[in-house]
Amino acid sequence: MAVLYVGLKASIKKTQKTELRVGDVAQLFMEDTSVAPFLDAVLGVVQPGWRVIRPVQVVQTLVQVLPEGTSIQMIGEQKCMVQGIPATREKHPFARLGAVVIGMLLFFGGALTLMNFHADVDMPRVHALISTLITGNENAGALWISIPYSIGIGLGVIFFTGFGKKRSNPNFFELEEQEYRDKVEKYLQKNEAGDTKDG
């Protein structure tokens, strides 16, 4: 008896109002037989937002196109999350303004953070003290330490992000961003698709 193996994908993104096919949500394998005709079987139309595709829906669609006597073996994920994305993303008129506001927030926020820290520890005095400690001269000039300190602040960020060299691995920021995006996506999947809304 021929066996069709169906491996559901975890999640996919597809343009709204287009036909959702089995090939979009699953990988198929059948020994000695081409699976191309089964991949085109239509599951429905892609709706806006998230939608859950469960194995039973895929099986219901596949049994209509499979030759008689073929059994289906489900492998892979327990469900596939389908996100319907707009064909053309409308540009929000205030999108750039929002980016400017966020940029200002981060710029002045960064400045506030460091100024607060400098005020807390009395950084100019600390620099003067270190300068005196090293040179034994109270008038040695704290600039010899303050200027490299400021350069070090910039270098620290470069070490973190790894600018200027070809990186094969993501840096710390990119990993955190990805993790955050995954969290947001998971939340939206749960919130919009839910467990019962699987049609």
Next chain:
Amino acid sequence: MVEHAILILAGLGQGLLVSGAIMLIVTILDILPRFCVLSGMKWGINVWAVIFASGLGFACLGSLFGVTLNLPVWTNAVVFMFCGAYLGVLLMALAETLDLFPASLGKIVPSDAMKAVLILLVIGKITGSIIYWLFPQLWK
């Protein structure tokens, strides 16, 4: 000469450590990733990290070298509105990381009413801050 080299090394090391610590905090608290996603731009998080780092550099110029921009006084209102907003973001991010809301209000306040709690929190923070600055004698 050796003394100057040691001073330079000490300064560089201190700067690296301070910027590393600050960048780590804002990233772990999800402030940079959050703003990156919120902006809706496809610039990537590194751009926002550089903007934040520019702020750090700007603060160095002001607090260590006494650089002033000599801008009109009303610009303070604009700048400090952003500073206040950033502080609010920092506080909320810290509260979220520490799971303050689920831990303290989880069983008392239903999740539907959480929005109202947040609005009350914002009003409380603004009121507290205004009272703090308008009546400094109360804290002396």
